[in-house]
Amino acid sequence: MLITSLDNQKIKKYLKLKIKKFRDEEKLFLIEGEHLVEEALKSDLLVDLLVLDGNIKDYHFPITYVGSKVMKKLSNMDSVPSVIGVCKFLEEKEITGNRVLLLDDIQDPGNLGTIIRSSLAFSVFDIILNLNSVDLYNDKVIRSSQGMIFQMNILRRDLGKVITDLKKKDYVILGTDVFKGIDVKDISPEKFALIMGNEGSGVKAELKKMCDKNLYIKMNSKVESLNVGVATSILLYELNR
Template structure:
């Protein structure tokens, strides 16, 4: 077990940099924070490079960390590398999973077109996991799934769902070629979602919080759907809308 006391240690600066997308992409690694997320990562231990634990925290006795590098740090260092106001004092440095294939596998898909809010993205990932969605396709402008806020909102579901990042306009024709129905979400020229009979295979497209799904992507869909509003609210949060639709189509 290593022990780091100095906040000037170069390793501390490196861990802190992992809170930025640029450094995550450069090193192909990311940082997890909190007991629950680190415990979930231990089920996929090949992803873990190192566990960092504050002097004020203790590793649970039932965790098997015999083959994992452990570094103890001071509470001050723990606060420096934390992305939360009150840290639990436990972190894991993990390897980013690179997709081994560009093939679209599975029957159910969630396509995200410029979903920018990390909390929304994490909630959608968690809900997709719960609903049994096979794959999430992350279009341009969508937040980084390894953003600390996304990781906290997803609560470990990024370990359970397959992801691909790229151009939705390239993937949609491939899904159509595989006979996967493509459903966009839009009020204009849309129909109430319950007018569509769920099928075993489907792809749902959710868009940017302010602008919705882009016109270019909507032009490629088979049908565009909307969720009726019965009260006085103008719209639903995109993560809530995604949850309603995913569970309806997975029924």
């Protein structure tokens, strides 16, 4: 089948997925390009695959061909992608791992995507976003995660309740403190939840109070802080050694 009209019912439904409100209603989101589609194919979340007319790559998945006008309209990029996937929202699973990452009000989609990619790299498979964090299904988040979201368990919860619950299960709650922290190199808890905060204002005071230990990354005193994606990555890197 080849769809070339923007008035096609299916295309009209998919176009709405560019807006968060409709994604949340349908529990569906779009991904662009071969790399992300290949990552999605490793999960069972892909529900439809739109391929640019004339493209002959075999995805081993049922395909709908679309014209370049349709593809361009569905895309968030400047160049027309060869493929767009429609995916179901991630299934929210129970936390089973010994290492958890909590994110309090991360607002930049690039930062969230980068953090997801680094988390998987350093073997943290459970991430909990607070209710006010940037939308996980924002196209920039997915793009900068390089499709690693499909291998993660990512929940959205009230972090105060989550921390209370994790404490009961013997997770050490780790915060950060540039002035009075422990060098992350000198600690290696077996079971931990690391909490990282907003780009400008950091972790909220009421959550900071719940931390059992605070870490810091040794650095030149000329610099006040690192980018939150970088800081999270270095901490998880060290905690993984």
